[in-house]
Amino acid sequence: MEALESIKERIEAAVPGAVLEIVENPxxxxxxxxxxxxxxxxxxxxxxxxxxxxxxxxxxxxxxVDWLDSVEKLRxxxxxxxxxxxxxxxxVKEIHTPGYLESVYHLFSMKLGHGPVVLRLRTGNRTDDVSxxxxxxxxxxxxxxxxxxxxxxxxxFKGHPDLRRILMWDEFEDHPMRRDYVEPDDYEYEPxxxxxxxxxxxxxxxxxxxx
Amino acid sequence: MDEGLRSELSKQxxxxxxxxxxxxxxxxxxxxxxxxxxxxxxxxxxxxxMARYDLARFGAEVFRPSxxxxxxxxxxxxxxKKMAPQVVRLYNQMPEPKYVIAMGACAISGGPxxxxxxxLKGIDRFMPVDVHIPGCPPRPEALIHAFMTLQKKxxxxxxTGPDRARHLNxxxxxxxxxxxxxxxxxxxxxxxxxxxxxxxxxxE
Numbered sequence: 001m002e003a004l005e006s007i008k009e010r011i012e013a014a015v016p017g018a019v020l021e022i023v024e025n026p027x028x029x030x031x032x033x034x035x036x037x038x039x040x041x042x043x044x045x046x047x048x049x050x051x052x053x054x055x056x057x058x059x060x061x062x063x064x065v066d067w068l069d070s071v072e073k074l075r076x077x078x079x080x081x082x083x084x085x086x087x088x089x090x091x092v093k094e095i096h097t098p099g100y101l102e103s104v105y106h107l108f109s110m111k112l113g114h115g116p117v118v119l120r121l122r123t124g125n126r127t128d129d130v131s132x133x134x135x136x137x138x139x140x141x142x143x144x145x146x147x148x149x150x151x152x153x154x155x156x157f158k159g160h161p162d163l164r165r166i167l168m169w170d171e172f173e174d175h176p177m178r179r180d181y182v183e184p185d186d187y188e189y190e191p192x193x194x195x196x197x198x199x200x201x202x203x204x205x206x207x208x209x210x211x
Numbered sequence: 212m213d214e215g216l217r218s219e220l221s222k223q224x225x226x227x228x229x230x231x232x233x234x235x236x237x238x239x240x241x242x243x244x245x246x247x248x249x250x251x252x253x254x255x256x257x258x259x260x261m262a263r264y265d266l267a268r269f270g271a272e273v274f275r276p277s278x279x280x281x282x283x284x285x286x287x288x289x290x291x292k293k294m295a296p297q298v299v300r301l302y303n304q305m306p307e308p309k310y311v312i313a314m315g316a317c318a319i320s321g322g323p324x325x326x327x328x329x330x331l332k333g334i335d336r337f338m339p340v341d342v343h344i345p346g347c348p349p350r351p352e353a354l355i356h357a358f359m360t361l362q363k364k365x366x367x368x369x370x371t372g373p374d375r376a377r378h379l380n381x382x383x384x385x386x387x388x389x390x391x392x393x394x395x396x397x398x399x400x401x402x403x404x405x406x407x408x409x410x411x412x413x414x415e
Contacts, residue, residue, distance in 0.1 A: 168329065169293050169392040176328045183328035184396040187321060188409055197326075 001114040002053060004032050010051070015043045023120060033104070033118035038133055041121060042159070045138040048107060048117065056107040056117055059139035062146060064153035065102040066126070066179045072097070099126045101155050105135060105142070123155060126178075134160035152177035231370045238282075238308065239270075239365040242358075245281035245301065246274035250288025252315040252348040259351040269358050278304040283361070285354075286340075289317035289324060290331040292397050296389045299337045303386040307378035310365070312357050313340045316347045323347070336401035338387050 008020050019037025036044050048056045072095040080089045101123045108115030121132045134157035136143045146157045147166040154175035157163055165172065174181055189201040217227050248256060260266045260274065275281040278301045290298055302311065313334050316322030321332035334340060341364060342357045349357075368376035377383045387405065390397040 167293075171392040171394060173394040181328070183326075184400065186396065186400050187325050187332045 001117075004034065004117070007048075007054070007117065008034060011044055011047055014047050014051075015040050018044050020044070031116070031118060033120050035120045035122060038121070041133045042135065042138060045119070045135050048119075049138055054117070055109045055111045056115065058108045058110045058115075059105055059135070059142050060108050060116070061104075061106040062135075062142050062149065063104050064149040064155060064177065065104060066153060066177065067097075067099050067102060068126075068179050069099040070097045071095070100124065101126055101130055101153055103132065103146070103149055103153075103155060105139075107139075130154055131156040131158050133158050134163075136160050151175070154178065234370065235366050235368060239362040241270045241273075242283045242310070242361065242365070243273045243275050243281055244271055244283040244285050245278055245305065246276050247284075247301070248287045249290060249294065249298075250315075250317065252287035252318070255348045255351055256285055256287040256314065256354060259354045264351040264355065266355065266358070269355070269362065271358060278302075279306060281305050282308065283310045283312065285312045285314055286318040286334045287314045289322065290334050291329055292331050293329070293392075295331045295334075295337060295397060296391065298334065299387060299389045302338045303389065307385050308376060309378075309385070310341045310361055311338055312342045312344065312354075312361060314344050314354060314357070315349055316345060319343045319345060331397070333406075336406045337390060338402075339405060 004022055008022060011018055011020060018040040021035040023033045023035050025031045025033065048054055074093040074095060076091050076093060077088050078091050079086055081087075082089065103121050105119040105121075106116045107119065119135075121135075123130045123132055132155060134142075134146055136146055136157070137159055143161065144166060146160055147162070147164060149155050150157060150160075150163055151165040151167050152175055164170070168176065176183070185200070185204065189197060189205070193201040212227060212229070220227055248254075258264060260272060266272055271283070278284075282305070284302055284305065286298065302309070311334070313319045317324060317330065318334050319340075321327075321330050324330035325332055331337075335343075342360050344353050344357045346353050370376070370379060378385065387402055388399075390399060390402075392398070
């Protein structure tokens with residue numbers, strides 16, 4: 001199949017104003033993906049579906065990812081003048097990345113028998129700016145999976161024909177697949193808890209844990 | 212009736228019995244289960260009813276599609292919190308006398324989903340369970356064993372007296388509150404009259 005770089009170039013030529021970025025996958029599979037901006041996302045999707053060389057007519061999987069706020073620490077050796085002498089000092093730089101929610105689309109072509117092309121759409125943050133355009137009008141098969149992402153991650157898909165909860169009940173308020181979700185503490189602990197469960201058991205039963 | 216006299220009479224070809232014995236004999240040999248399954252345990256339940264294991268030998272081959280005609284609820288599979296109110300409602304719709312077998316790890320305790328957010332940690336939090344079967348899923352032999360255990364239990368039920376069977380005691384409830392869906396969990400998360408969290412005793 002066509003390389004992702006050339007797909008990106010062709011999209012940029014065909015859809016003016018499309019914001020695209022190649023997200024590298026460092027693993028051995030090297031399955032790089034395309035992060036797509038919200039504005040032209042539906043038109044990019046239509047291009048991928050209808051283009052004669054791609055014909056990505058099958059959206060096999062849509063899933064959500066929750067990225068928490070992260071701090072990456074970089075150690076750098078910097079030459080500095082300390083007490084009149086030039087010395088090498090290790091400085092720690094912190095790179096703060098605000099968290100966001102992401103939905104990932106895996107696209108295949110049934111006609112041409114190739115794939116996958118991976119699309120990523122990202123929200124502005126994890127709290128109030130959690131909407132993104134729905135790709136259900138382009139691939140009908142994404143409907144239930146986008147509903148599932150809405151249910152479990154809380155992403156609002158704009159343009160989705162029927163955005164309701166699908167697994168949890170309608171009265172439920174949380175989004176259970178988010179990393180900071182706290183499940184109800186309604187089970188009995190195992191007699192020999194350890195690690196995280198031990199802390200929970202101690203909080204509930206006192207120092208001895210659930211023993 | 213005196214056991215010796217009964218034995219003596221039976222040698223002479225005279226059978227004696229009690230109403231209680233006949234009543235329970237009839238009941239225990241025609242326990243009709245409610246036809247519903249929740250997850251993979253239901254496949255084992257179906258296998259139990261088929262020719263190889265043949266639940267019909269115990270008079271329980273007639274799976275009723277309506278709770279109004281059923282005597283036994285086999286909770287076969289994972290009870291999710293979303294499904295729990297419907298399961299309790301089905302139980303409430305069954306006429307007395309009614310019995311419950313909780314089949315498999317999920318139905319008795321939540322099983323592998325015990326620490327999850329969406330599975331009820333045992334159906335005994337909302338309805339009285341007569342027989343629990345562990346297993347994931349239990350083999351058909353285990354379900355048959357549960358059946359035989361239930362038959363023994365029915366056989367031992369009294370018709371009169373303070374320890375009479377539940378369906379003959381008007382003070383005992385035959386329906387239990389159906390939980391509603393709350394913002395975080397089922398509301399209430401358990402029926403406290405039926406189920407209390409176990410008190411854990413520390414090993415010395």
